[in-house]
Amino acid sequence: MVSLSNEEWLSALRAADNQQALEDLRLRLGRALHYALSGRGPDGLLEGLEEDIAQEAVLKILASLDSFRGESQFMTWATKIAVRLAFTELRRKRWQDVSLEGLLKVEEDQDYTPAILADRTPTPEQQAEQTMMMETVQKMILESLSERQRQAVLAVLEGGAPMDEVARRLGTNRNALYKLLHDARLRLQKRLAAEGLSTQDLMALFSEM
């Protein structure tokens, strides 16, 4: 395939008769997606995805041409847009049967007794101290976070769900969710500091568990 410069791409796509350029772009993106998605899902999930997403990406790229700053090659920029669309769709398909409750996977009445290590048995006093510290930290986390932040934290950390899917179920987008979680983390940092607990001390405590 012939390499076009950024200017050549932009010129061809903006021309009145841009059909050939659009088709060329669609084909290239289809190939790029084939490599991008290779091995990233069962065949059933990927079937037809490359062609559909390549087409969708062409439309999105056409609508976003003015935002291309020329800091990278046009095809790199275009490919990243196509890859983002593809993964958003792949995640949606993969998780479509899982509700928000399913993502949260909360275990009620969690027992905080630390796991007994094969080569070391904490004394009852050590065990009690660890349990108490865990409960203290747990309480701090619950008090510092909004309900929305708690749900987000659980779903992402404990449920292992993609941010895209957690965001969808919370009625928001991934970027906003990231910022929500970032704010939560900063709040927790401050709260721990205010209580005189360093994260290093806590890590040391947990590493004994």
Place this chain on the structure above:
Amino acid sequence: MMLNPETLKKMILILTNTHAGEISCDECFDEIDRFAEIELVGKSAAEAMPLVQDHLERCQDCREEYEALMAALKFIEQEKPAE
């Protein structure tokens, strides 16, 4: 809501590395094409764009997409006619 000990551990570790200057997913996406091209030519994108690197270490969704982008770009590079 009760967090299990492993999740609590994960959270504490994440808190250790949290800082106010983190960039968001959109900001990372905005720069990822430039980041990828630096890596492709064998330079250290992590050094050139540390905030993007930092975000990729935290955000699984963005990291997954970046790895897929690199896979695609490497094959495209291989297919280019010799100049």
